Each structure stands twice: as structure tokens, then as C-alpha cells.
Amino acid sequence: QLQLQESGPGLVKPSETLSLTCIVSGGSTSSSNYYWGWIRQPPGKGLEWIGSIYYSGSTYYNPSLRGRVTISVDTSNNQFSLKLSSVTAADTAVYYCARLADSTWFAYFQYWGQGTLIAVSS
Amino acid sequence: QSVLTQPPSVSAAPGQKVTISCSGSTSNIGNNYVSWYQQLPGTAPKLLIYDNDERPSGIPDRFSGSKSGTSATLGITGLQTGDEANYYCGTRDSRLSAVVFGGGTTLTVL
Numbered sequence: 001q002l003q004l005q006e007s008g009p010g011l012v013k014p015s016e017t018l019s020l021t022c023i024v025s026g027g028s029t030s031s032s033n034y035y036w037g038w039i040r041q042p043p044g045k046g047l048e049w050i051g052s053i054y055y056s057g058s059t060y061y062n063p064s065l066r067g068r069v070t071i072s073v074d075t076s077n078n079q080f081s082l083k084l085s086s087v088t089a090a091d092t093a094v095y096y097c098a099r100l101a102d103s104t105w106f107a108y109f110q111y112w113g114q115g116t117l118i119a120v121s122s
Numbered sequence: 123q124s125v126l127t128q129p130p131s132v133s134a135a136p137g138q139k140v141t142i143s144c145s146g147s148t149s150n151i152g153n154n155y156v157s158w159y160q161q162l163p164g165t166a167p168k169l170l171i172y173d174n175d176e177r178p179s180g181i182p183d184r185f186s187g188s189k190s191g192t193s194a195t196l197g198i199t200g201l202q203t204g205d206e207a208n209y210y211c212g213t214r215d216s217r218l219s220a221v222v223f224g225g226g227t228t229l230t231v232l
Contacts, residue, residue: 037221039167046124047159047167047210049221062220096166106214106221108157110178112166 002027004097004113011119012091018084018118022097030055030075035100035107038071038082040093041115048093052105053080060105087120094118125150126211126224133230134201142196142227144211150222154214156194158187161208161226170209171196201231 008020022036029036038050051061053071061069065084073080084091094117098109127145134140144156158171169178171187174194186197194211211224 046226047212047223049212049223052221060219063218064220101172106154108155108169108172108212109159109167110169110172112168115166 002099002111004099004111006095006097006113006116008095008116008118010117011121012087013122014088014120015086018082018087018091018120020082020095020097020116020118021079022081022113023079024099025078027099028075029073029078029080032056033103035103035105036073036080037098037100037109039096039098039109039112041096042090042093050082050084050095052100054103054105058105089120092118092120124225125215125218125222126213128209128211128224128227130225131228131230133232135232136201136203138201139197139199140201140229141198142209142211142229144194144196144224146192146194146213148192149217150192150213150215151189151194152192153216156187156189156211156213158185158194158196159210159212161210163207167210198229203231205229206231 035052037052070083094115096115097113099111100107101110155173159167160170161167174189175187215222
């Protein structure tokens with residue numbers, strides 16, 4: 001059974017960089033069959049796609065976040081990561097990692113992590 | 123403002139049927155597959171429908187999806203109190219080069 005678990009600091013100061021890792025078990029980030037992704041949800045609001053990454057390192061990002069977001073994959077440790085720079089209060093959200101359904105960056109999200117709340121505050 | 127438009131809320135009595143609409147354009151729904159997600163209170167979203175009308179294994183046939191032109195619809199029959207959740211549609215937007223979601227619809231089973 002595929003499981004994804006987000007890990008991160010919980011609290012980030014404004015203007016700093018948010019860093020999250022998604023640890024994958026029961027599946028492999030080195031598989032050529034799937035993309036992996038990040039989605040976020042501000043408190044009380046809807047879902048926003050952040051970006052998707054392939055085992056090769058190929059990435060696709062939400063244009064609204066491009067320039068601030070970097071997603072990377074570490075196949076040796078079976079995990080992938082998110083970095084979001086210059087954060088503001090507007091970046092406060094529950095951040096989810098997910099596995100997409102196939103090897104296209106825009107496939108549906110088949111499996112989700114439980115999510116982790118990241119607050120941006122001084 | 124979401125690219126895909128959903129009604130903020132819908133409600134119906136237990137046992138009844140409800141539909142949730144998701145409206146878009148030719149750059150998203152009109153030329154791409156639609157998926158639907160159920161988010162129960164305090165939990166992560168869960169895939170409910172994919173490729174417009176396909177159900178993952180384990181999803182009861184009370185849930186159905188359809189697409190026509192630039193709109194998609196999620197149908198739920200035999201409503202149960204356990205169906206109370208937020209429902210989101212999602213798809214690719216070819217013009218934006220992004221995955222987009224609807225703003226979400228809160229289902230209340232009265």
C-alpha cells in the first residue's frame with residue numbers, strides 16, 4: 001500500500017524559505033510510471049496545485065508560483081522535496097504531497113499524504 | 123477566483139440525489155479529462171472520479187461523473203450523512219500550462 005508522509009518545520013518566518021519533504025513508502029520515486037506532486041490548501045479555502053516532478057527530475061510548476069518554487073527528487077532515499085522562497089502570510093496552508101496516476105505531469109492525483117500545516121509568522 | 127466554477131454549497135436529504143457542477147472553458151474541461159475529489163472534514167482529499175466518469179476501486183457506484191462540453195458534473199445518489207464533505211473538481215488547463223481546481227462545493231446532508 002503506497003503511503004506518503006510530509007515532514008516540515010510547522011512555522012516559517014516571513015521572507016524565509018519553506019522546505020518540505022515527502023517520504024514515500026510502498027512505492028518508488030525512481031519509477032518511470034508516475035509523476036509526484038505538491039498541492040496546498042490555505043485554511044478554509046480550496047486546493048492549489050504547486051508543481052509536479054518526474055523521477056528524472058523533470059518539473060512543472062504553477063505559473064503563479066514560478067520563480068519561488070523548486071521541487072526536487074531524491075530517488076536514493078525515496079523522497080521528494082519542496083522549497084518555496086520569500087514566503088509571506090499568504091503561503092500559510094496545509095501542504096499535501098501526492099502521487100499522480102501516470103507519467104504525465106497533469107494526471108489526476110491518485111494518492112495523497114495526510115498533509116502538514118505550515119504557518120508563516122514572525 | 124478559481125479557473126473552474128463550482129457552487130459553494132449544495133444540500134439534500136438522506137437517501138436523495140444531488141449533483142455538483144463544475145464549469146470551465148475549452149482550455150481546460152473542454153479538452154481535458156476531469157477528476158473529482160472528496161475531502162471529509164479534517165482529512166486529505168481522496169480521489170472519487172477520474173477521466174470524467176471512472177471510479178477507482180472501492181468507490182461505490184452511488185458516485186458518478188459526467189462531462190459535456192466545458193462542464194462536468196458529479197452525481198451522488200442515496201445520500202448518507204457520511205457523504206457530508208467538500209468536493210473539488212480538477213483538470214489540466216492547456217492555456218495556463220497548469221493543473222487547476224474548482225473552488226470546492228460543501229455538501230450538507232440535511
